[in-house]
Amino acid sequence: MKRARLGRLLGSSVLGLAGRLPLAWGASGWDELNMPRGVTSASKSIYALHMMALWVCVGIAVVVFGVMIWSLIFHRKSRGAVPDVTLTHSTKVEVVWTTVPVLILVGMAIPAARLLVKINNNTDPQVNIRVTGFQWGWRYQYLGTTVSVISKISASSNAASQLHSGIRPTSVPHYLLSVDHQVVVPVGEKVRLLITSIDVIHSWWVPDLGVKRDAIPGYINEASFTIAADRPGTYRGQCTELCGRGHAYMPIVVRAVTPAAYQAWLKKHSSPRARRPRTPRQRP
């Protein structure tokens, strides 16, 4: 019986795979293979840098592997190739293959360094949010307001993730990538995150924003992003530093709205009379 179940599992998996693979290569499929372009100028520049580095590597690979493959085909003993045992040293060639890589590296390092300096500029933010990682969730405090959001994995994902839940992940909307309370930010405004942790090291990552920064107890790390004004939406990410048994279960969901909607949201959820910031209710 066990074997039959395993067989069915394998069968359905292989079939499922075969069915889905064309999708992976299809129109929307590039997303499954490559880094997202994202919605901030940082994420778009990082994507461009990544593609540049990738094509440089492909170029080098074509040349080096090309020479190797040529040797593998044409310099075979079985084809009667006679070794040229005098070919053991050539200063000219060695100088070339030391200096050319240096030039290529310099060519890659300059844009990378420029971008690095640019995306680490955290000055003049319009919104400041303190992000605190904990086992296992995130707390967002909007500095200068009384609004605070505690964000944990959504109930539906949590239920499906339990050991004998019997719930199919595909039946849960955004399985493992949905939260009970989203963090809301305005588009077109510079948001600065002040990231820390109260227990172990976590890492706050949203690929579409191009932001990944570790949350470390005793440290306050800075990161900032500006979402393009025409790209309101919901952006999802996960903790990327192993933080214990709940590491896979502390997603990050950022809802980007227009500045007006943001102000309205802020107003609705701030409580001037409350002594402690209150967690607003939201739809998951």
Added chain:
Amino acid sequence: MAELHQTAAHAEHDHKPHGWRRWVFATNHKDIGTMYLIAAATMFLIGGLAAMAIRAQLFKSGMKLFDPTMFNSLTTMHGLIMIFGAIMPAWVGLANWMIPLQIGAPDMALPRLNNLSFWILPFAFTLMLASFFVPGGAVAGGWTMYPPLMQQFGAAFPMLIFAIHLMGISSILGAINVIVTIMNLRAPGMTLLRMPLFVWTWLITAYLLIAVMPVLAGAVTMQLTDHFFGTSFFNAAGGGDPVLFLHVFWFFGHPEVYILILPAFGIISEIIPTFSRKPLFGYEAMVYATASIAFLSFIVWGHHMFTVGMPVAAQLFFMLSTMLIAVPTGVKVFNWVATMWRGSLSFEPPMLFAVAFLFLFSIGGFSGLMLALVPSDYQYHGTYFVVAHFHYVLVPGAVFAIFGGVYYWLPKWSGRMYDMRLAKWHFWLSVIFVNVLFFPQHFLGLAGMPRRIPDYAPQFTDWNMVSSIGGFIFGASQVLFPYIVIKCIRSGKPIEANSPWDGAHGLEWELPCPAPYHSWQTPPTEAMLAHGAEH
């Protein structure tokens, strides 16, 4: 030196101890080398089973074979077992077997130390593996052991730390032995710049080991005292600094990466000239490139921690120093390619593994270069892209080089030839499915899948399935390897000549097959040296 050889010659009685005494009291470099290789193969099997369990759990989204903590223990122990239990002991085993043969020495310089450095290992491995069975299970904080998470584990935590101490002592003793042997027991006429590259890369590796194993020991000891004696080295609440551990750990960790791969460079530099029937291109450049890689490995550790919030200037420094490593690494690859160029190539199993190494290690190098670019690393860090990168460097890199080395020297060790057809099967299954296993992990990482997670969102299922299927077949095909080796030792066709490879040069091929129990009882002649050192 000549005196030493004479003493060795006098001491030569062919009464090797029999039965268990031969192994427990072993002082012969070949016996100790064999034990190291068997231990490494055993740990490779256990670490491989952990990998199979990991790939089973990741077969599809929502697959719940293991509790998340158990899954984290599996990834943690897989890493530690493969690094400290499989690859490092395999290199020491190969060093033990080959260094005396290759430099014309009768044995290793410090045979009793050699015995100790091996026999520490079974205790270390037992301690490490036993931690699976204590309350709370094995340590589940990743092989990097970052605090404060590391402080949250129970009895397994001190067990692992003591195991690391033991393995560190073993490695340091082994490294001392290698250095003393190479410095003092080279045959007359075997100058440093005549040494085979495997010896050279191991000499440099030994210095790396002595430099960084104490750093690791210190770092984990500080965690131990934080946990049991109330210190606060890494405890922010007590004024300590968790990031300090990351700095110290990676100061060990990056040279460690080169400890795992430099001997592989050495082996590839032995195999490619043999099966190209042409001397190694740019021998001296290879030596200097290895030395510069080793030096640079000490100043790049920050590239493992670009997201911890280092100052921009520090991130820039580590980016540039890391990119610089591409230059000597490139020189090595170009030299290997130039060695094959206008050679007379044949593709016996060692050469097949070496050629696969060239292609696939280069892919690992390319992704390494991409990871060096800090802004891109912000996206890659902590994802499956990194997992793909270091597995490309370590599996078709280090592990393939070990396979290549064993298939190259096994006839010398056993005096018999293995089943070439089966070894080719082993190669083709390995090389195809290692790519099915690891290549899709690049996609997963780029698409946003973090590493070290027991479950993932459904959109990552396709490539995880491909990767798991590749993993199962790759894993299963490794069973061929011990089978081929054992079959060779038991019933392989005996070899008459000193060398089964017509293109091989090097002192080890001047000795009969199998190599005599006490390797070089009289120093090699200048003619042998000249023939051997044809690089």
